[in-house]
Amino acid sequence: MMRRNGKGKTRGRLGVEAKEELKKTLLSFNNEEKQLQFGGSASSPNTDYSSPQHHHNMMMETGRGSPQEQQQRQQLTIFYNGRICVCDVTELQARAILQLASREMEEKTRTPTASDAISSSLHSQLYSPTGLSMKRSLQRFLQKRKNRMEATSPYHR
């Protein structure tokens, strides 16, 4: 389920630095190194520029787990969306963050290239009178269909 994007593109909000940090974290877990320092000045684990729990877009659970698990946490500095967060992460958390970041970057790169692939004349179709008519008809078609299905099957949701 977990994916790793080894390409390290610089696009997207999550910068190269953050991705490098994450990769280092994962490597460190693999190599069983416990004393790895990130972010240059992260000498003190208590340096908190922002609280991890309230960090924007962070899905972190902190402070949980057995002593065994906590032993495997590594300090991680993440630069994201104009903020800095220093936190301790388990391998799982690091992987989750990496996955989120990869997905976000993929979405950002995917959308523009899709329209690059389509010639501009076609793309403008969407906003042409025909394109708008199509959208309208489609919406009505789908609504009508939905109504019909709900009418025939009262248990359908």
Next chain:
Amino acid sequence: MKTEMGMGGGAWTEEDKAMVAAVLGTRAFDYLMTSSVVSENLLMAVGSDENLQTKLSDLVDRPNASNFSWNYAIFWQISQSKSGDWVLGWGDGSCREPREGEESEVTRILNIRLEDATQQRMRKRVLQKLHTLFGGSDEDSYAFGLDRVTDTEMFFLASMYFSFTRGEGGPGKSFGSGKHLWLSDALKSPSDYCVRSFLAKSAGIQTIVLIPTDVGVVELGSVRSLPESLESSKHSRRHRSQ
């Protein structure tokens, strides 16, 4: 100016093309691949008619006194480019599934087949591809949200992606000549009324009517074989003129 409809660098594989051709029919596929689409600087000849949707719906969903209604009604809207070329594009439409006993016996027997999962998957993928090709985004992508795509729906939805200039396709010819067309035996007819004939036949459409107006072409279809009669003509004309 006219621009070629490109496939977009690498967006369509040979497999994609074969799939689309299989689902839409070769003629429709070739047409979509090569038609020149006047898409820039398109101006609507007239504003959209608020009553249009109602009229088209009524033709389909409101049976007349003889309990007849069409299976689909499409309005091809005229648009004109700066250079004066006109093109018919999707304006609006409505469709419905055939009712019990409406289809011909032949069609009914031909349609008795097990739900073909492969065909369904292909239909959805083709619709998805067409949607993307025409600049649709993933957000309003609908194809894979459908539980299944019926023959009627496939014909109707695929039709949205077609445009016709003078003389092209059924609607194009009708508008160009100013003449209406009434086909009563579309299933048996060796000639295609349009590049979309393959799909229309799959949907069991036996009667097809094309009526040119000042602002476009009305296309009607029925799974019943209807001779051009005063009754049917009156039904359509009444709705058009209102």
